[in-house]
Amino acid sequence: MRRKILLLDMDGVLVKDKALNPFPDTLPFLDFLRSEGIPFRVVSNNSTRPPSTLLEDLSKKGINLKEDELITPLKILPVYLRELHCSRLLVIGSPLLAEFLVEEGFQVVEDQKVDAVVIGQDRNINFTKLKLATSAVFLESAKIVPVNHSRIVRDDDGLYFPGAGSLAHMLAHACGYSQPIPNLGKPSEEFMRLALSGMEGDEVYLVSDDLYTDLVGAKEQGIKTIFITTGKYSKEELTKANFEPHYVVDSLTELMELLKTL
Structure with a gap:
């Protein structure tokens, strides 16, 4: 086996x-x-x-x-930012993400004069943050560094909001940003x-509820x-995405039984 x-x-x-x-x-x-x-x-x-x-x-x-x-x-993330020589950062993300970067030796500020805009999941995103991020990229040539390429996130109430990857690409589109957007x-x-x-x-198997962010790239x-199917997407999404994973399961219990046969 x-x-x-x-x-x-x-x-x-x-x-x-x-x-x-x-x-x-x-x-x-x-x-x-x-x-x-x-x-x-x-x-x-x-x-x-x-x-x-x-x-x-x-x-x-x-x-x-x-x-x-x-x-x-x-x-x-910290290794990548050091490789880019980005020390002064604007963070769209949680307070814990900002604190983590400060502990790693970076300067986190709330103005547009930065080396990079770091983008994570931010439940307190507002007009001011978006204006500063846009100005940082457009006026100061700041790098756009999303923590991940997540396209969409499901909240606990069953509703959805844009992920870090979507925000990064929105910012790039607004600013005419032509550099590659990294996926960390x-x-x-x-x-x-x-x-x-x-x-x-x-053999390596990736188990995920996210076909767009995870499974398509992994299969490639x-x-x-x-x-x-216990997460953000149902089986119907596979048809929309025209994607066929190697296996589909409806629970970890079902996955347990599948692994016994592989």
Whole structure:
């Protein structure tokens, strides 16, 4: 039997809301992976809090992960910004994201004279932030650096809002920005290299509820794709996207049974 490596999205797969409440079968599923010796990592595009805080918050919900079992774009972001020599930043994102960057040695300000505009999920986005970000790119040639390429995000009330990737492309369109917009999250090659580092196996499977941000790009890289319907998209979205994942499951319990056959 071929040895499997599992990469698990977090939102919509292991947790069902922004409070990180697990699905009923999340903990039994993780116990199954450990008991069967199936190597896995949780790969999340979460931009609202640093990995260390995310680990603590997950632990409070009963999801106990080791430090190297959780990979997020914030493990890549500081390195990328230093490579660009960007030290002065405007942040569209959560207070925890701004605090994280300050702790990493960056200067976070609230004006347009910056080296880069960092874009994450921001529940307090307003006209002033958008005006400063637009002015930073248009007047100061600031770089646009989204934490991920998330297109759309489902909130706990079932409604949707634009993700960091959509905001980044909106800003680029408004400013005539011609440089490539980096993807520091999954399934970029840099992110996937980090996620797979130190792991041994014959086949890699990515489990996600997001076909646009995650699964399409992963399949192009030769990664096996498993679409789960517990998150933001239903099966009908596959037809709209003209995308066929390798497998489709409706729960982690169903995924558990599938893994026994692979």
